[in-house]
Amino acid sequence: MKNNITFQDIANYTGFSKTTISRYFNHPESISKENKEKISAALKDLNYKENKVAKILANGETEFIGLILPDMYNAFYSGIAEKIIKTYDEFGYKFIIFSGSDKEESERKYIEELLAYKIEGLIVLSHTLPSMDLASYGIPVVAIEREDRFISSVSTDNYMGGIQATSLLYKRDCNVLINLISQTKPDVPAYGRVQSFLDTCREHMLDYRIMEFSLGRSYEEMADSIRDVVNRSIIDAFPGKKVGIFCTSDACALIVLNTIIRHYGNLPEEYDIIGFDNIPASLESVIQLTTVGQQSDVIVSKAMHLISKLIEKKKAGENPVKPEHIIVPPKLIIRETTT
Amino acid sequence: MKNNITFQDIANYTGFSKTTISRYFNHPESISKENKEKISAALKDLNYKENKVAKILANGETEFIGLILPDMYNAFYSGIAEKIIKTYDEFGYKFIIFSGSDKEESERKYIEELLAYKIEGLIVLSHTLPSMDLASYGIPVVAIEREDRFISSVSTDNYMGGIQATSLLYKRDCNVLINLISQTKPDVPAYGRVQSFLDTCREHMLDYRIMEFSLGRSYEEMADSIRDVVNRSIIDAFPGKKVGIFCTSDACALIVLNTIIRHYGNLPEEYDIIGFDNIPASLESVIQLTTVGQQSDVIVSKAMHLISKLIEKKKAGENPVKPEHIIVPPKLIIRETTT
DNA sequence: TTGTAAGCGTTATCAA
DNA sequence: TTGATAACGCTTACAA
Numbered sequence: 001m002k003n004n005i006t007f008q009d010i011a012n013y014t015g016f017s018k019t020t021i022s023r024y025f026n027h028p029e030s031i032s033k034e035n036k037e038k039i040s041a042a043l044k045d046l047n048y049k050e051n052k053v054a055k056i057l058a059n060g061e062t063e064f065i066g067l068i069l070p071d072m073y074n075a076f077y078s079g080i081a082e083k084i085i086k087t088y089d090e091f092g093y094k095f096i097i098f099s100g101s102d103k104e105e106s107e108r109k110y111i112e113e114l115l116a117y118k119i120e121g122l123i124v125l126s127h128t129l130p131s132m133d134l135a136s137y138g139i140p141v142v143a144i145e146r147e148d149r150f151i152s153s154v155s156t157d158n159y160m161g162g163i164q165a166t167s168l169l170y171k172r173d174c175n176v177l178i179n180l181i182s183q184t185k186p187d188v189p190a191y192g193r194v195q196s197f198l199d200t201c202r203e204h205m206l207d208y209r210i211m212e213f214s215l216g217r218s219y220e221e222m223a224d225s226i227r228d229v230v231n232r233s234i235i236d237a238f239p240g241k242k243v244g245i246f247c248t249s250d251a252c253a254l255i256v257l258n259t260i261i262r263h264y265g266n267l268p269e270e271y272d273i274i275g276f277d278n279i280p281a282s283l284e285s286v287i288q289l290t291t292v293g294q295q296s297d298v299i300v301s302k303a304m305h306l307i308s309k310l311i312e313k314k315k316a317g318e319n320p321v322k323p324e325h326i327i328v329p330p331k332l333i334i335r336e337t338t339t
Numbered sequence: 340m341k342n343n344i345t346f347q348d349i350a351n352y353t354g355f356s357k358t359t360i361s362r363y364f365n366h367p368e369s370i371s372k373e374n375k376e377k378i379s380a381a382l383k384d385l386n387y388k389e390n391k392v393a394k395i396l397a398n399g400e401t402e403f404i405g406l407i408l409p410d411m412y413n414a415f416y417s418g419i420a421e422k423i424i425k426t427y428d429e430f431g432y433k434f435i436i437f438s439g440s441d442k443e444e445s446e447r448k449y450i451e452e453l454l455a456y457k458i459e460g461l462i463v464l465s466h467t468l469p470s471m472d473l474a475s476y477g478i479p480v481v482a483i484e485r486e487d488r489f490i491s492s493v494s495t496d497n498y499m500g501g502i503q504a505t506s507l508l509y510k511r512d513c514n515v516l517i518n519l520i521s522q523t524k525p526d527v528p529a530y531g532r533v534q535s536f537l538d539t540c541r542e543h544m545l546d547y548r549i550m551e552f553s554l555g556r557s558y559e560e561m562a563d564s565i566r567d568v569v570n571r572s573i574i575d576a577f578p579g580k581k582v583g584i585f586c587t588s589d590a591c592a593l594i595v596l597n598t599i600i601r602h603y604g605n606l607p608e609e610y611d612i613i614g615f616d617n618i619p620a621s622l623e624s625v626i627q628l629t630t631v632g633q634q635s636d637v638i639v640s641k642a643m644h645l646i647s648k649l650i651e652k653k654k655a656g657e658n659p660v661k662p663e664h665i666i667v668p669p670k671l672i673i674r675e676t677t678t
Numbered sequence: 679t680t681g682t683a684a685g686c687g688t689t690a691t692c693a694a
Numbered sequence: 695t696t697g698a699t700a701a702c703g704c705t706t707a708c709a710a
Contacts, residue, residue, distance in 0.1 A: 003477070006687055017697045022689060030695060052455040053401065054687030056392050057702045072411070072421035073619060082411035085438045089445075094452070096433050099424045106428075113433070116391040138342075219619055258625045266604065280412060280558055286597045286625050345703055356681050361705060369679065393703035396686045 005048045013042045025050075056118065063092055065307065066114035066122040068107065069099040073219060074251065075279035076294065077125060080144065083300040084123065091304055093120075101128055111137060121307045124151075127188065138320075140310030142303050145294075147187045152310065154303040154326045155189040161292040161330035162196030162246075165274045168290070169244030170204055172272055172338060176238050177201055177208040180229065180256065181248040182215045182222075190248065193276065193292075197246060213252070223255050230259040242270045250275035250282040250291055257285060257337060273337040288335035295328055302326045344387045352381045364389075395457065402431055404646065405453035405461040407446065408438040412558060413590065414618035415633070416464060419483065422639040423462065430643055432459075440467055450476060459653075460646045463490075466527070474662075479649030481642050484633075486526045491649065493642040493665045494528040500631040500669035501535030501585070504613045507629070508583030509543055511611055511677060515577050516540055516547040519568065519595065520587040521554045521561075529587065532615065536585060552591070562594050569598040581609045589614035589621040589630055596624060596676060612676040627674035634667055641665045 007018035014021075016039065023030055024039045031039075042048075056062045072078040085095055096114055101107035107128040114122065121140040127147065134141050135150040143153035169177050179197040184190050194210065201208035211233055213225040234243065234256075247253035253275030261267055267287050275282055278293030306326060313321070346357035353360075355378070362369055363378045370378070381387075395401045411417040424434055435453055440446035446467040453461065460479040466486065473480050474489040482492035508516050518536040523529050533549065540547035550572055552564040573582065573595075586592035592614030600606055606626050614621055617632030645665060652660070 004687095008687080018688085019690090019697055019699095020695085023696085026689075032695070035695085049451075050455045051457065051687055053392060053395050053457050054702090055689075057396050057704090058687075058689040060689095060702080062392070072417045072424075073414075075412075075414070075417075078411045078414075078417035078420075081417075082438055085411075085436055088437065088449075094435050094456070097424055097436055098427065099421055110427075112388075116389045117433070118390065118392050220622075223623070254623060258623065261625050281620055281623070283559075284562070284593060284597065284620070286600050343703095347703080357704080358682080358706085359680060362680085365705075371679065374679085390703060393686095394705075396688085397703075397705040399686080 005046045006051075009046055010039065010042050010048060013046060014038050060118070062118045062120055063094055064114075064117055064119040065093045065095055066111070066119040067095045067097045068101065068110060068122070068124045068126045069097065070102075070126045070128075071100050075281060076249070076277045076296070079279065080125065080296050080300060083297060084304070087300065087304045091308060093304075101126060104128055108133075115139070120311045123303060123307060135323075140307055140314055142307045142310070144299060144303055145189050147185070148189075148323065148325060149187065150323060152306055152323045152325065154299050154306060154328065156294045156299065157327045157329050158189050158192030159196045160192075161276060161294075161332075162193040163200055164330065164332040165193075165246045165276070165292050166197050166200040168274065168332065168334070168338060169246060169272055170200070170206060172244065173242060174244030174272055175207060175241040176243045177206050178234065178243065178245045179208070179210050179248075180213065180226070180245055180252060181210065182213055182252075184248070193246075193248060219251075222251075226252055226255045227259050230256055231263070235260065235263055242272070244272040244274070246274045248276060250277045250279045250289060253289055253291065253337075254281060254285055257287060257289065261286065267337065278331075278333055282335075287337055290335045290338040291333050293331040293333045295331060298328050302328060344385045345390075348385055349378065349381050349387060352385060353377050399457070401457045401459055402433055403453075403456055403458040404432045404434055405450070405458040406434045406436045407440065407449060407461070407463045407465045408436065409441075409465045409467075410439050414620060415588075415616045415635070418618065419464065419635050419639060422636060423643070426639065426643045430647060432643075440465060443467055447472075454478070459650045462642060462646060477659075479646055479653055481646045481649070483638060483642055484528050486524070487528075487662065487664060488526065489662060491645055491662045491664065493638050493645060493667060495633045495638065496666045496668050497528045497531030498535045500615060500633075500671075501532040502539055503669065503671040504532075504585045504615070504631050505536050505539040507613065507671065507673070507677060508585060508611055509539070509545060511583065512581060513583030513611055514546060514580040515582045516545050517573065517582065517584045518547070518549050518587075519552065519565070519584055519591060520549065521552055521591075523587070532585075532587060558590075561590075565591055565594045566598050569595055570602070574599065574602055581611070583611040583613070585613045587615060589616045589618045589628060592628055592630065592676075593620060593624055596626060596628065600625065606676065617670075617672055621674075626676055629674045629677040630672050632670040632672045634670060637667050641667060 007021040010021045011018040069077050098110040101110055123142050125144045131148050131150040141151045143151050145155050211229050213229050216222045245256055247256055253273055257273055260271055275289050275291040278291045282289040282291050346360040349360045350357040408416050408420055437449040440449055462481050464483045470487050470489040480490045482490050484494050520533055550568050552568050555561045584595055586595055592612055596612050599610055614628050614630040617630045621628040621630050
């Protein structure tokens with residue numbers, strides 16, 4: 001049995017032309033019911049398998065979207081990736097994924113490769129290339145939680161998240177508020193968390209500190225840096241005071257939490273801890289973490305609708321419009337580290 | 340400026356035929372240095388971008404591999420996925436990823452879709468379809484840590500891992516050994532963990548129990564089920580005895596650990612806990628988890644070499660050979676839950 | 679070392 | 695409602 005059946009084979013088998021076979025798939029309404037059944041039977045008889053590569057070449061629609069992630073170790077990213085991939089059932093797009101391109105050069109190479117496969121759009125979570133460069137490729141691009149000046153984007157309302165976290169610490173009578181962050185540039189959405197922390201602290205005339213840790217080149221390096229900050233600058237540094245620690249991510253907050261527990265044997269009442277993201281692990285720790293949750297299902301849904309719209313517009317020949325920035329509100333989730 | 344430059348355009352520009360342009364890319368040795376430079380210049384002048392879709396249609400090589408995962412929440416899977424994607428730099432394959440197809444029907448649909456894109460091979464971690472079905476698609480398939488009777492595979496030596504874990508508990512003078520598992524069929528590699536637990540316990544005439552929890556439909560359901568087992572059947576169930584708990588995964592072990600810590604305020608000396616996988620979180624817990632580590636970098640490397648080989652063989656027209664099963668030894672990592 | 683021409687498996691245009 | 699025929703952009707004999 002021939003293993004690669006084409007429209008021509010079906011045409012020969014049924015006596016139609018291959019044009020009619022193509023129409024059976026793309027414009028079935030223009031074929032008589034009777035002939036439709038004939039073709040349908042032939043398809044089964046010969047065990048036809050569609051060839052999208054040929055289809056793409058002919059009509060230009062790949063149904064591919066490129067996806068570029070910073071990494072997949074971070075549960076926030078792999079959670080987003082999982083949800084994006086799952087939109088296949090609703091949107092039909094397939095995703096070609098690249099991850100971990102921290103060098104501009106290699107990220108450009110990845111994009112060239114994606115372009116060679118005629119992706120219809122690109123979703124970017126990595127921070128490697130400036131949005132101006134991404135915009136220059138001339139395909140629809142949607143950024144998620146990254147610098148987005150020249151491209152459309154979906155991001156959490158980081159500023160509001162920072163207010164929620166800081167206000168909670170303030171209401172819980174913390175005397176010293178610490179914002180524990182990695183270095184963040186002002187054009188990144190996450191900077192809103194710092195900005196609102198500062199604004200809120202100043203508004204209420206609170207005693208606050210910004211402390212920085214380094215991301216390092218691996219999880220372990222980051223963890224070491226955070227432990228170091230906690231042991232050197234937080235523990236025993238504020239005797240008699242209640243300390244509220246707002247961490248830039250759950251990953252960071254969990255390390256802070258564990259470091260404190262290892263020091264005291266438990267989480268003393270004089271410490272409050274809040275994370276950001278609401279990754280699954282924030283629920284798995286010994287003491288469940290209070291966190292500002294990113295609604296990643298909403299983010300993904302908005303991002304997919306947005307990129308679909310951009311792709312449709314491009315197909316319709318519309319000129320690239322002004323970038324659209326969608327903001328998703330965060331959800332403060334109060335658990336045991338602020339109780 | 341024309342935005343879609345083809346070989347024909349380069350040919351017109353340089354005065355060569357498009358065949359020569361093609362050769363510039365695929366058989367550069369057959370072109371004079373001088374003409375190579377001419378073509379190279381034209382490519383830049385016209386800003387040529389390659390079109391792999393057309394290339395695929397002409398030569399049949401997509402450089403696509405399909406990847407099917409059970410999910411990406413489990414850090415073991417997302418870790419494997421990350422490492423597989425990163426092999427792009429070494430192997431050049433691009434990956435079209437599907438995830439979370441727990442129904443046979445939808446997994447078949449995913450595979451049909453992958454086939455329509457002319458993937459050259461398939462890597463499967465999901466347990467949804469029996470290997471017989473996967474083998475029937477007639478493309479190279481490599482399974483990772485799943486039932487693999489009719490397809491090639493790479494798996495951890497689960498039996499050895501079970502021996503390592505059980506022996507450690509035995510050496511540490513545990514009086515009662517518990518193997519905490521989810522329901523596992525004998526044809527799945529992970530069954531080896533149970534088998535060796537049983538064999539080792541019987542060999543040393545130890546007091547042992549197998550306890551089952553249910554995976555549920557989400558992380559939370561699984562966690563509830565595990566907590567339930569721990570609270571009802573482990574804590575206070577063996578007074579005066581030292582209890583060794585060998586969990587089927589780190590995810591499970593971490594929940595056990597946290598449940599015990601929440602009960603006692605710490606991890607009492609009469610409990611030893613061992614996990615399996617060595618996911619990053621096993622290092623992040625308050626008390627670091629002893630675990631049987633899967634060498635996922637080795638697994639991925641072996642899997643990629645294996646599937647490349649299968650793809651090459653298929654191209655060379657060789658008949659499908661007997662499935663090849665590669666076993667990767669685990670690494671016992673002793674940390675604080677057995678100290 | 680280069681060119682001609684046929685082909686890969688679809689879709690799109692026009693005509694009937 | 696159907697069919698010829700020409701794309702789509704590249705590769706690959708075969709010929710020169």
